[in-house]
Amino acid sequence: MxxxxxxxxxxxxxxxxxxxxxxxxxxxxxxxxxxxxxxxxxxxxxxxxxxxxxxxxxxxxxxxxxxxxxxxxxxxxxxxxxxxxxxxxxxxxxxxxxxxxxxxxxxxxxxxxxxxxxxxxxxxxxxxxxxxxxxxxxxxxxxxxxxxxxxxxxxxxxxxxxxxxxxxxxxxxxxxxxxxxxxDRVGLLSERQRDIFELACEHGYYDWPRGITTRELADEADISKTTLLEHLRQAEAKLLDPAIEEATDSL
Structure with a gap:
C-alpha cells in the first residue's frame, strides 16, 4: 500500500x-x-x-x-x-x-x-x-x-x-x-479506456506505419468508430507524458 x-x-x-x-x-x-x-x-x-x-x-x-x-x-x-x-x-x-x-x-x-x-x-x-x-x-x-x-x-x-x-x-x-x-497516468484511465488503449497498442495502432486501421480496430473492439476514437482521445490526454523513455530490459 x-x-x-x-x-x-x-x-x-x-x-x-x-x-x-x-x-x-x-x-x-x-x-x-x-x-x-x-x-x-x-x-x-x-x-x-x-x-x-x-x-x-x-x-x-x-x-x-x-x-x-x-x-x-x-x-x-x-x-x-x-x-x-x-x-x-x-x-x-x-x-x-x-x-x-x-x-x-x-x-x-x-x-x-x-x-x-x-x-x-x-x-x-x-x-x-x-x-x-x-x-x-x-x-x-x-x-x-x-x-x-x-x-x-x-x-x-x-x-x-x-x-x-x-x-x-x-x-x-x-x-x-x-x-x-x-x-502513474495509467491509473487515471477508466476500465474501458484502459482496455481500448491496450487493444490499440497490441494491434500496432500507434506503430509507423500503422498496423491496423481505425475501422478495423473498432471492429475488433466491437464498438463504433466514433466511440473508439473518443475512448482513445480521452486515454491519450491522460497518458501523455514524454518524460520517460522505456527500456526493454527486465528483472
Missing amino acids: AQTEAQGGERRARGTVLTLEIWHPNCWTLEVTDAAPANLLAHSVYNATDGHVKGHFTVYGDSTDDIDELIDAAADSRLTHSVVEMQRRYAHDYGGTAPGNATRELFVEYDPTDTISDALASRGFIQEAPVRIRDGTEYWSVFVDDVDRDELHERLEEVRESHDADITVTKISSQDTVGDDIV
Missing part, C-alpha cells in the same frame, strides 16, 4: 523507474478490489493511534453502486479498523482528471504490518505516484537510485521473501533526472 507521495521539489540524478505488479497476503485493498467491481488509488499514509495508520484513498468505478460495494467491503474487512468518507474529489484536490465515471475519497485505518510499503521504502524503492489497486493486484511506480541490475534483483527478492509476495516487473525506465511531476 502507499506510504508517501514522491518528495516534492526534489530532483534526483540518474536512476531507474520500475513498474511493479504486486500481490501479498493479508492486505485489505487487494481483498476488496478482488471482490468488488470498483478500484482504488492509494495516495498517502499518516500515523494514527494504537500503532495503526490512516491511508488516503480514491475509490473509482463505473457507477456509484460499484463504489458503494467496495466501501461496504472495506468497512466489513477483518483487516480494517475504520473507514471514513471525505467530502472531496480527486480531480479537485490533485489537479488531475478523475479516473472512472464516479469517484469518492476515503480515509481508512488499518495495521501497517499488513502493507508492503515499508519493505519497499527500506530497500530504496521510492514511490513515484499513487498506487493503483485493481482486481486484487497493486500497480506501483517506484524510483530507485542508480544501481546495477543484480542489486535491483537482490532487493526485490528480499521484499518477496519478507512478505511472501508475488512481484512482477512489467516495465523498466531509465532517465537522467526524475522530477516530482511524474505520475
